[in-house]
Amino acid sequence: MIGLIQKYNQFVRELPHIIANSDFKAQYFMRILAMKPATYYRKLREHSFTLEEVELLAKALYPKETLLLELEDSLKDRKTGDLISHKDAMKQLRQKYL
Numbered sequence: 058m059i060g061l062i063q064k065y066n067q068f069v070r071e072l073p074h075i076i077a078n079s080d081f082k083a084q085y086f087m088r089i090l091a092m093k094p095a096t097y098y099r100k101l102r103e104h105s106f107t108l109e110e111v112e113l114l115a116k117a118l119y120p121k122e123t124l125l126l127e128l129e130d131s132l133k134d135r136k137t138g139d140l141i142s143h144k145d146a147m148k149q150l151r152q153k154y155l
Contacts, residue, residue: 069104069111076101079118089117 076086087097090110100106106114116123134140141149 065111068115069106072104072106072111072114073101075118076114081117086114086117089113 076083083094083097087094090097090113092100100110
């Protein structure tokens with residue numbers, strides 16, 4: 058357990074370097090996190106992102122890993138029978154977005 062926490066802390070400390078070396082601009086991360094520039098840069102400098110913010114950043118920085126995890130989750134749902142029909146899915150999407 059301690060090793061996991063240490064790895065997390067190391068990742069948070071390396072975030073400024075990882076973000077600087079990514080193909081994305083700071084504006085992209087500010088938009089994802091819904092932060093003003095001052096808040097974003099302060100949190101980046103002080104390594105004070107929340108767990109949810111770190112998760113959002115990791116998903117943006119590593120989209121291939123995110124997609125693989127989502128595919129694994131969908132396969133698990135398929136195996137357990139946790140599915141909805143296309144018709145029901147489209148109905149839910151229309152209610153949510155239209």
